[in-house]
Amino acid sequence: MTSKQLDDLRSILDPSEIIERDAPGYTEAAAPWSPMADQRPPLVVQPSSLESMTKVVKFLYDSDLDFGIRNTGTGSVSARDVIVSTHGFKDFDFNEEAETLTLGSGYDWGTIDQLMEKRAPGWQVVGARCTWVGVAGSALCGGLSWLSHEFGMISDPQNLLDMQVVLRDGRVLWATEEPDLMWALRGGGGNFGGQYCLKEPNFLPA
Ligand SMILES: Cc1cc2nc3c(=O)[nH]c(=O)nc-3n(C[C@H](O)[C@H](O)[C@H](O)COP(=O)(O)OP(=O)(O)OC[C@H]3O[C@@H](n4cnc5c(N)ncnc54)[C@H](O)[C@@H]3O)c2cc1C
Known part of the structure; x- marks a missing residue:
């Protein structure tokens, strides 16, 4: 089977x-x-x-x-x-005017630091301390940055603006369309949206 x-x-x-x-x-x-x-x-x-x-x-x-x-x-x-x-998933789009960065979930933070250095020298993003850590996984578990003492966690509302999510039935949405989902994705524990919760029906969006 x-x-x-x-x-x-x-x-x-x-x-x-x-x-x-x-x-x-x-x-x-x-x-x-x-x-x-x-x-x-x-x-x-x-x-x-x-x-x-x-x-x-x-x-x-x-x-x-x-x-x-x-x-x-x-x-x-x-x-x-x-x-x-x-x-x-390797999208990278920095909007200097809006001060926003749109990232594909296939990146690690070290690569993002390098891309930022090329694209917008002097700008920094609230990413993980260790360069090999992934962008989505770190946000899903909270996310601690060298900048966190001043600017907060990677998953805090001032840093993580939205996440595009594929639901189990194949629908795609931006999490801010479902505020409870967005809330849970901000370091909700157990990597909500990832392996540990995907198979747990009680934690899944409909
Ligand atoms: C040595 C070490 C150093 C670390 N340093 C830091 C640090 O400096 N700052 C910090 O904040 N954290 C740090 N962490 C913790 C790290 O953020 C977590 O382990 C995080 O889960 C890693 O995410 P990843 O995507 O790199 O790993 P993965 O193992 O690939 O993913 C981790 C979890 O996230 C889920 N996930 C990943 N991507 C997606 C996606 N696109 N959609 C849905 N689910 C997804 C996976 O299913 C899995 O459950 C460190 C961990 C270690 C072991």
């Missing part, structure tokens, strides 16, 4: 969005920070567009596959069957 479901998942994706366990790049895409947590799932999927991500999320929730959403792996996320990598 599981291998049939894995084949069905492969069939809805472009081959470039699939990383098998024996392929180059698998470890970079799947290994958790803690080796003890590593379940070495047979498949990593790396959607390269929002459309593809919605198909994957809906498919996985309609299946009984065990899966985890992963960016850098620093939170030691792993899964028995499938890792959904966010590395395909």
